[in-house]
Amino acid sequence: MVKKYSFGNPIETDAVVKDIAETEWKDGVFRKVGNSFHYTLRPDEIIYGLGENVRGMNKRGWRYVSECADNPNHCEHTSSLYGAHNFIMIGDGVQKTCGLFVDTPGRVTFDAGYTDIDELCITMEDGDYKLYLIEGASYPDVVKEFRELIGRSYIAPRWAFGYGQSRWSYNTADEVREVAAEYKKRNIPIDSIYLDIDYMERYKDFTINRDTFADFEDLVEEMK
Numbered sequence: 468m469v470k471k472y473s474f475g476n477p478i479e480t481d482a483v484v485k486d487i488a489e490t491e492w493k494d495g496v497f498r499k500v501g502n503s504f505h506y507t508l509r510p511d512e513i514i515y516g517l518g519e520n521v522r523g524m525n526k527r528g529w530r531y532v533s534e535c536a537d538n539p540n541h542c543e544h545t546s547s548l549y550g551a552h553n554f555i556m557i558g559d560g561v562q563k564t565c566g567l568f569v570d571t572p573g574r575v576t577f578d579a580g581y582t583d584i585d586e587l588c589i590t591m592e593d594g595d596y597k598l599y600l601i602e603g604a605s606y607p608d609v610v611k612e613f614r615e616l617i618g619r620s621y622i623a624p625r626w627a628f629g630y631g632q633s634r635w636s637y638n639t640a641d642e643v644r645e646v647a648a649e650y651k652k653r654n655i656p657i658d659s660i661y662l663d664i665d666y667m668e669r670y671k672d673f674t675i676n677r678d679t680f681a682d683f684e685d686l687v688e689e690m691k
Contacts, residue, residue, distance in 0.1 A: 468602050469612055474502075475595035482570050484618040487599070496565060502594055504567075506587040511559045514579045514587065515606070516566075518552025521545045526555070530581040534574045551575070556609050557587065563602060566609040568616070571596035629658030636663035639679045640686045647690060660690065 471487040497504045508514075514526040521541055522529055533551035541548070553575050558564030567589070569575050574592035582588065599616060603609040614620075632650070637643050643660055650657040666683070668674035675683045 469616055470600045470602075472598040472600070473596075474598070475593070477570065477595050477597045478572055480570055480572055483597075483599070483616055485616050487616070492598075497567075497600070502592075503588055503590040504598075506557065506589075508557070508580060508585050508587055509559060510585075512557055513559065514555055514557055516552070516555035517577065518554070519550050520548055520552075526577070526579045528580050528584060531577040531579065532574065533569075533577070554613060555579075555587075555589075556606060558606060558609075560606070563604060564606055564609050566601035566603070566613055568599040568601070568613065569596060570599065626658040630656050631659040631661060632657055633661035633663065636665035638665050640682060643686060644689070 469485075469487055470490045472492045473489055474492075492499060497506050499505075508527070512527070515524060517526055517531050517533075520526075520531060522543055530546055532546040533553050534547045535549050535551050536547045537549050538545060538547060553569035553571070554566065555577065556564060556566045569589065569591065571591060571593075573596065576588075576590045576592075578586075578588040578590070580587060601609050601612045601616070603612060632646060637646070637660075643662065646660060647657070664670050666676060666680045668676045677683075680686065
């Protein structure tokens with residue numbers, strides 16, 4: 468079951484594809500204090516989620532901040548990386564499991580038992596956001612509800628699961644061609660080459676450096 472709560476004047480992010488009726492907030496499993504939501508953790512409860520991040524699968528005991536930053540130091544104490552995935556699941560694998568999705572482009576702090584090992588505290592930087600509380604009998608139930616809420620992932624093509632070559636990074640289109648040719652020469656199977664960031668214009672997404680990758684479209688066709 469999914470419950471939707473809106474606070475302030477949320478920015479429409481188009482993150483959710485399923486129409487959910489709004490519910491008026493009342494403290495229950497989570498307690499609202501200002502723009503923070505508190506949850507008392509049982510000793511055996513685990514916190515999963517937050518997408519690509521540092522440390523292990525269980526996020527309990529640490530602090531994470533959804534504030535995209537290109538931080539090259541992926542250390543245990545790093546709180547922000549370059550992706551923000553505001554979804555968590557809480558449970559012990561026995562009792563009911565719950566999930567929480569914070570729909571906002573703003574800064575969100577997940578204190579997952581860092582300040583107090585027995586308390587999860589989620590804080591939004593401003594007062595404009597949507598909250599989706601998902602309840603289920605198990606982790607798979609919550610994941611299923613969440614996937615229906617935000618839309619299912621696409622199925623990648625077969626070659627995406629094959630042999631890939633990646634490095635940081637290739638400076639020119641000719642370097643990429645040389646790598647592909649060398650694989651072919653040595654009779655080593657390869658299905659894809661990842662270019663990383665040097666093909667971009669000043670490291671900006673969705674751009675191409677035409678000085679070093681002038682014939683980018685031709686290069687893509689050659690690699691097929």
